[in-house]
Amino acid sequence: MASPSTLPADSVGSVDTQFLDLPASLPLDCGRELRAVRVAYETYGTLSPERDNAILVCHALSGDAHAAGLSGTAPAASTRDGFAAERRDGAAGKALGWWDGMIGPGKAFDTDHYFVISTNLLGGCRGTTGPSSINPDTGRAYGSDFPVVTVADMVRCERAFLDELGIERLAAVAGGSLGGMQALQWAVMYPEQVDSIVVIASTHALHTQGVAWNAIAREAITRDPAWQGGDYYGTGRAPESGMGVARMVGHVTYLSAPALGERFGRRLQSADDVRYTIGVPEFEIESYLDHQADSFVRRFDANTYLRLSRALTYFDLARQHGGTLAEALAGVEARTLLIAFSSDWLYPPAASIEIEQALRETGKPVDFHLIDAPYGHDCFLLEEARQTPIVRQFLGRA
Amino acid sequence: MASPSTLPADSVGSVDTQFLDLPASLPLDCGRELRAVRVAYETYGTLSPERDNAILVCHALSGDAHAAGLSGTAPAASTRDGFAAERRDGAAGKALGWWDGMIGPGKAFDTDHYFVISTNLLGGCRGTTGPSSINPDTGRAYGSDFPVVTVADMVRCERAFLDELGIERLAAVAGGSLGGMQALQWAVMYPEQVDSIVVIASTHALHTQGVAWNAIAREAITRDPAWQGGDYYGTGRAPESGMGVARMVGHVTYLSAPALGERFGRRLQSADDVRYTIGVPEFEIESYLDHQADSFVRRFDANTYLRLSRALTYFDLARQHGGTLAEALAGVEARTLLIAFSSDWLYPPAASIEIEQALRETGKPVDFHLIDAPYGHDCFLLEEARQTPIVRQFLGRA
Numbered sequence: 054m055a056s057p058s059t060l061p062a063d064s065v066g067s068v069d070t071q072f073l074d075l076p077a078s079l080p081l082d083c084g085r086e087l088r089a090v091r092v093a094y095e096t097y098g099t100l101s102p103e104r105d106n107a108i109l110v111c112h113a114l115s116g117d118a119h120a121a122g123l124s125g126t127a128p129a130a131s132t133r134d135g136f137a138a139e140r141r142d143g144a145a146g147k148a149l150g151w152w153d154g155m156i157g158p159g160k161a162f163d164t165d166h167y168f169v170i171s172t173n174l175l176g177g178c179r180g181t182t183g184p185s186s187i188n189p190d191t192g193r194a195y196g197s198d199f200p201v202v203t204v205a206d207m208v209r210c211e212r213a214f215l216d217e218l219g220i221e222r223l224a225a226v227a228g229g230s231l232g233g234m235q236a237l238q239w240a241v242m243y244p245e246q247v248d249s250i251v252v253i254a255s256t257h258a259l260h261t262q263g264v265a266w267n268a269i270a271r272e273a274i275t276r277d278p279a280w281q282g283g284d285y286y287g288t289g290r291a292p293e294s295g296m297g298v299a300r301m302v303g304h305v306t307y308l309s310a311p312a313l314g315e316r317f318g319r320r321l322q323s324a325d326d327v328r329y330t331i332g333v334p335e336f337e338i339e340s341y342l343d344h345q346a347d348s349f350v351r352r353f354d355a356n357t358y359l360r361l362s363r364a365l366t367y368f369d370l371a372r373q374h375g376g377t378l379a380e381a382l383a384g385v386e387a388r389t390l391l392i393a394f395s396s397d398w399l400y401p402p403a404a405s406i407e408i409e410q411a412l413r414e415t416g417k418p419v420d421f422h423l424i425d426a427p428y429g430h431d432c433f434l435l436e437e438a439r440q441t442p443i444v445r446q447f448l449g450r451a
Numbered sequence: 452m453a454s455p456s457t458l459p460a461d462s463v464g465s466v467d468t469q470f471l472d473l474p475a476s477l478p479l480d481c482g483r484e485l486r487a488v489r490v491a492y493e494t495y496g497t498l499s500p501e502r503d504n505a506i507l508v509c510h511a512l513s514g515d516a517h518a519a520g521l522s523g524t525a526p527a528a529s530t531r532d533g534f535a536a537e538r539r540d541g542a543a544g545k546a547l548g549w550w551d552g553m554i555g556p557g558k559a560f561d562t563d564h565y566f567v568i569s570t571n572l573l574g575g576c577r578g579t580t581g582p583s584s585i586n587p588d589t590g591r592a593y594g595s596d597f598p599v600v601t602v603a604d605m606v607r608c609e610r611a612f613l614d615e616l617g618i619e620r621l622a623a624v625a626g627g628s629l630g631g632m633q634a635l636q637w638a639v640m641y642p643e644q645v646d647s648i649v650v651i652a653s654t655h656a657l658h659t660q661g662v663a664w665n666a667i668a669r670e671a672i673t674r675d676p677a678w679q680g681g682d683y684y685g686t687g688r689a690p691e692s693g694m695g696v697a698r699m700v701g702h703v704t705y706l707s708a709p710a711l712g713e714r715f716g717r718r719l720q721s722a723d724d725v726r727y728t729i730g731v732p733e734f735e736i737e738s739y740l741d742h743q744a745d746s747f748v749r750r751f752d753a754n755t756y757l758r759l760s761r762a763l764t765y766f767d768l769a770r771q772h773g774g775t776l777a778e779a780l781a782g783v784e785a786r787t788l789l790i791a792f793s794s795d796w797l798y799p800p801a802a803s804i805e806i807e808q809a810l811r812e813t814g815k816p817v818d819f820h821l822i823d824a825p826y827g828h829d830c831f832l833l834e835e836a837r838q839t840p841i842v843r844q845f846l847g848r849a
Contacts, residue, residue, distance in 0.1 A: 082727070083727035199731060200727065201727040201728060258717060259717075260708065260712055260715065260717075261708070261711040261712040261714075261715050261736050262703060262708040262711050262712070264717065264734050264736050264737070265699075265703045265711060265736050265737075266703065266733075266742060268699075268701055268734070268736070268737040268740055269696060269699045269703065269740065271729065272695070272696050272699060272740075272741075272744075273671060273696050275729065275730055276675075276692035276693070276695065277674075277692075277698060278676060278692075283729070289582060291524040294675075294676075295674070297674065298667060298670050298671050298674060298696060301663075301666075301667045302667055302700065305660060305663045305664065305667065309730060310658060310659070310796070313659040313660050313663060314659040314660070316659075316660055317659050318659060319656060319657075319658075319659065319662065319767060319770075327765050329480070329481035329598065329599040329671070330599060331599060331669065331681070331757050331758070332665075332673055333763055335761075335764075335765075336659075336662050336666070336764070337664070338659050338662050338663050338666070339663075339666040342666055342667065342670075343670075347671075359729050360729070362731075363729055366733075366734070367725050367733075369717060371520060374715075392745070398708070423608035
């Protein structure tokens with residue numbers, strides 16, 4: 054526990070990531086099964102005796118189970134980067150969770166009332182079974198043999214994990230981006246087990262340009278010779294060059310052009326003038342991207358990146374369920390909260406509006422909030438203060 | 452000459468690229484000099500006895516001297532790609548110039564009246580001296596030793612080339628994107644020698660996000676081990692993987708998200724469903740990007756890409772001339788035509804408006820046209836029909 058004097062009153066404090074091994078094999082959309090699946094998770098708050106106050110928080114592509122508070126094991130690499138890195142470390146230099154501003158006493162997901170659970174998702178590289186885990190059939194890392202998982206597979210894994218915790222119903226499933234896809238999938242797949250979903254900066258099906266950006270990021274990795282077809286573990290090489298490029302692409306798409314302009318402009322890295330060079334950063338934005346790439350490469354596995362990127366491009370509720378979005382959502386029983394951000398061009402508000410309309414068509418309860426905010430897709434990580442009253446209101450905690 | 456029966460009446464016909472060696476060394480912004488510079492060029496129309504009807508057309512990053520008509524040497528790789536590839540080949544399968552719709556009898560740059568000149572720019576890889584050319588000092592390709600050139604250097608090279616053709620004044624300098632930067636630079640650098648400039652989908656200084664995309668493209672190339680610091684000629688390897696990724700990034704930024712959505716949607720490459728794969732294209736947009744990358748890599752040199760990308764991020768009229776755009780443009784004597792496209796988010800209309808305002812502030816004649824068109828930055832190559840009346844009007848040929 055960090056010194057109480059340095060912890061704000063609304064922090065969940067120091068939290069250790071825990072691990073749970075699923076007792077049964079996990080069936081996957083691709084037709085395969087994964088056995089001996091381990092899930093990394095954290096919990097915040099207290100489960101009620103009635104077990105009716107659990108909220109599952111789902112992370113996006115680069116997150117992990119450490120959603121709130123200070124990482125119990127320091128120095129753990131924080132998943133907070135980009136503009137969110139300014140609030141990266143808490144007391145004693147320990148890493149702050151990726152949604153620390155949203156989870157805690159009196160916060161959006163109020164741990165005075167709710168038992169908040171966060172897991173590292175299936176295919177991940179931060180404790181849950183993924184491509185870098187040991188395959189029990191071979192004794193070696195899965196590598197290229199790890200299956201291509203889907204958002205539905207992630208949700209199946211979360212369902213099986215909650216069974217072990219003895220939690221049947223969820224008061225809410227919440228997440229941004231890929232996390233929001235999981236929330237939608239929960240409402241579609243387990244309609245009787247979810248009271249409400251909070252879907253932030255997300256979509257029912259990524260638009261074409263988003264599919265393109267993800268394809269480019271994956272190409273950057275798979276074209277790196279160090280990727281070695283995915284079997285780079287133990288070779289002393291990893292596709293760090295490609296991963297760096299992938300992260301740079303991702304990072305620019307997560308932010309808005311005006312936000313980048315305001316932060317960096319065309320300021321040069323050197324004193325006065327350009328230096329007529331190719332290989333070294335000349336503009337501040339170039340150094341920033343280099344730095345983002347380097348720190349990401351140190352904490353993230355390329356094969357996990359490839360699979361999560363694939364899963365979020367595959368996700369397509371209409372295609373998976375009957376052809377139209379209204380048909381896909383016909384069985385939903387949960388109340389739905391949708392939040393989108395005006396400057397988010399990767400997961401633009403239009404997708405949330407389509408979900409809202411499809412739910413309304415079939416008479417489902419839905420709230421949609423468009424937040425006018427400048428940072429782009431990363432708003433779901435950065436605009437915590439503005440999401441808080443909306444989420445509290447929706448959960449009946451206004 | 453292609454068969455007349457297959458050539459439209461407004462075509463300039465079959466054209467051979469010519470070559471001219473500059474007699475003197477070319478001084479560069481970086482302080483070095485290039486000697487034995489060769490310029491690849493094409494001309495369309497007839498130079499008037501008064502030598503007062505010459506228009507210089509400047510190409511963008513991936514263009515070449517073959518701006519109009521059919522390439523005399525078939526099969527030459529066409530620079531027309533992306534959405535423009537639909538009109539890639541003319542009669543007899545010969546490559547059509549990149550601005551064929553704009554240059555010819557009765558077209559925007561009317562070869563019944565004007566003598567239109569197009570050169571491959573300095574640092575290029577399509578005939579003009581660039582990194583893949585033989586360095587006369589060593590007898591080997593320049594590679595990493597080729598200097599980092601600027602837009603001003605390109606214009607100096609064009610000036611020296613026109614001297615050899617005996618052309619002192621230009622009726623117009625025109626171009627889109629990096630070509631528009633050259634037109635602006637001409638008006639600033641040689642104010643008494645330019646009657647008018649046509650600046651399309653361009654800017655006086657690329658915005659931060661544009662600098663970022665270019666940095667990512669260059670990183671993709673320089674991180675490819677086959678780049679070998681730039682000295683890959685003759686090694687049997689070239690950074691084709693990295694170049695492919697660079698081109699994919701470029702391509703997505705050249706088009707608008709709605710245009711990509713309309714063309715490809717989320718259609719799958721295979722018959723019915725996803726195939727749970729990482730390494731092969733699953734969506735049509737993924738195949739399209741792969742194809743764009745492959746064809747670009749075959750026709751373009753990575754070191755040229757690096758230098759042209761650097762030059763267009765360096766370009767900053769205000770920084771280079773006094774600090775403000777108005778100061779930079781204070782000496783301009785040319786009439787200016789600016790065209791921007793509503794859906795162009797890489798060179799957004801805002802930059803053209805800034806140029807317009809700076810010119811107006813100092814009482815210079817300027818026309819600005821915002822064309823409402825859906826394709827993004829590539830509109831300057833695709834929306835030829837809508838640019839034509841504007842350019843003809845501006846040149847006094849309405």
